[in-house]
Amino acid sequence: MTMDLKTGRLYWPATYKEPQAYPSVEADLECDVVIIGAGVSGACTAYELKDTGLDVIVIDKRTVAAGSSSANTGLLQFSNDQLLFEAIRSFGEKAAVDHYWRCYDAISRLRDEIVPSLSVDPDLIMRDSLFFASNEEEKEVVEQEYQALKKAGFDATYLEPDEMEKWVPFKRPAAMLTKGDAEVNPYKLTYGLIQAAADSGVRIFEQTEVFLKKADDEGVLLRTEGGYIIKAKKAIFSQGYETQETVKEKNAVIESSYAIVTNQLKDLSFWKDNVMIWESARPYFYARSTADGRIVMGGLDERTSDPDKRDQMIVSKRKQLLAEIESWFPQLKGEVQADFEWSGSFAHMHDGQPVIGQYDRVPNSYFLLGYGGNGIVYSLFLSKLIARHLMGEKDEAFSFYSHERVYETT
Ligand SMILES: Cc1cc2nc3c(=O)[nH]c(=O)nc-3n(C[C@H](O)[C@H](O)[C@H](O)COP(=O)(O)OP(=O)(O)OC[C@H]3O[C@@H](n4cnc5c(N)ncnc54)[C@H](O)[C@@H]3O)c2cc1C
Structure with a gap:
């Protein structure tokens, strides 16, 4: 089956048109x-x-x-x-x-x-990750995580909203930058x-x-x-x-997730070092760039394992993911579109x-x-x-x- x-x-x-068969x-x-x-x-x-x-x-x-x-x-x-x-x-x-x-x-x-x-x-490509508090209540989550990572010896930097804005053109109540990740x-x-x-x-x-x-x-x-x-x-x-x-x-749960990849964008310089972005809300939005200058954004997970139900939502999820890109990067309004979009089953352990x-x-x-x-x-x-x-x-x-x-x- x-x-x-x-x-x-x-x-x-x-991106890889003639793979080995x-x-x-x-x-x-x-x-x-x-x-x-x-x-x-x-x-x-x-x-x-x-x-x-x-x-x-x-x-x-x-x-x-x-x-x-x-x-x-x-x-x-x-x-x-x-x-x-x-x-x-x-x-x-x-x-x-x-x-x-x-x-x-x-x-x-x-x-x-x-x-x-x-x-x-x-x-x-090695990239730093920017993790931000989705709202005021979640500020505590970023603070606790920052403390835990520092204590464990990881390279993490706490960012006040104004400092966060040096990396991306939006601010949230708190953020953190970590080193050691990659795309x-x-x-x-x-x-x-x-x-x-x-x-x-x-x-x-x-x-x-x-x-x-x-x-x-x-x-x-x-x-x-x-x-x-x-x-x-x-x-x-x-x-x-x-x-x-x-x-x-018995520990496995299957749900659904969504992603889009935009058109190639002329200028991403407002997004410092193209750090990978994610947030404290669950489910969370996340974004990265690609080698050919596009933005990948994913998230909006749904608690369904039924592929028909999952796929019925692709169009509305694409719109929401694009809207989120525009809210993070207002410079891109009118320029950004989804060249690729898909839904996928996604499993995690309880x-x-x-x-x-x-x-x-x-x-x-x-x-x-x-x-x-x-x-x-x-x-x-x-x-x-x-x-x-x-x-x-x-x-x-x-x-x-x-x-x-x-x-x-x-
Ligand atoms: C939208 C989305 C975004 C994601 N983003 C990330 C991310 O950013 N980073 C990350 O680390 N993970 C991410 N994941 C999770 C990631 O996709 C999976 O963890 C990973 O690809 C699973 O790899 P796999 O080899 O286990 O499974 P698969 O890639 O599904 O490989 C399993 C293979 O087994 C084969 N197979 C199955 N049954 C049989 C059989 N009976 N006989 C022969 N062959 C069989 C299948 O054909 C398949 O090719 C994401 C997932 C989704 C859906």
Whole structure:
């Protein structure tokens, strides 16, 4: 079964017109590890396993990056939808702070180690993030978050309304600037990671849906839609939100989100350093720029998982997102329009943390569930944790993301 993950005019595929194509499965296959899904989470996993000496296969029923990874707006932030001071309340200071540093380190590693090794340039640009209080009552949220980030050692600067105006042409009761985030083209990133894995001998297959036939102490058997059998010692399910069709994770919630990408704009100099912008309200508006001078704005999440209901709202959401751009950047009135707009299903976990699932009913398998607004950042480090675990290396962090996690709060 195929889930309707997104609808509309997508921007990222238009930036990379002739991506590498991969064959479909046309025979029975055997391998050490099979990765199901070639979105950004499967691509990260393939990248992590490419030099381990294991025989690895990646299979996708669509083409590479054609699931949620093409609907992604490509903001890489160490801050999560669940703010640090909130995470500390839920999970205790050490666990929450460690989790935030893991997110931060994942972005740094992407910049320093991963991107330089790719043959496809994913347009990664390091950007500061501007987080603002949506109204007077939310000022306290920014203050608390600022204190929590500073205490944990992050580079954060508190901004009074007049100081905020040096960055963007509008002011709110309070704001904060953080360093260490980045913007990326998620589509090119996924292709780049997959290409790097393929260059190291990982076998990539597209247009082949697979179904779990059997998982036991011996390994995992998958059946393709064409009736071929794939036999693997281990399986890593990185099917994105469609993983819920293989194993239902009770912590996961599926909702809907919206985004637009504007026309190319002549001048964005009123938006200092094109800092990435987001706010304290929930759901929140967020914005970034693109390598070719457009604005990406997203938000207006709806609590529906029904794609028909989700898509009925695309036109009105486009209008609201454009209106928000004009209210933030009045200079653009009359000049700005949406060249691309789409809706997408969007999942997060009830408790705010991503999950590595290992379920008794599916032995020898990992489920990479990087759900939440930081899906790419989560995939970057969860894939590494899974790869290390699979290679028999111990990592304390692994259990923090277990679907059976028990937190010790202070
Ligand atoms: C509007 C919107 C904006 C977002 N913005 C951001 C953002 O700014 N930053 C961020 O980090 N995250 C963002 N996200 C979240 C992000 O898109 C996801 O976290 C991420 O793309 C998920 O990647 P994935 O590889 O897990 O899933 P997908 O990209 O969906 O990949 C899963 C793949 O598995 C394949 N598959 C599924 N079932 C099977 C099967 N049975 N057989 C074979 N193949 C199968 C699918 O075809 C698919 O290609 C956003 C999401 C939306 C909707």
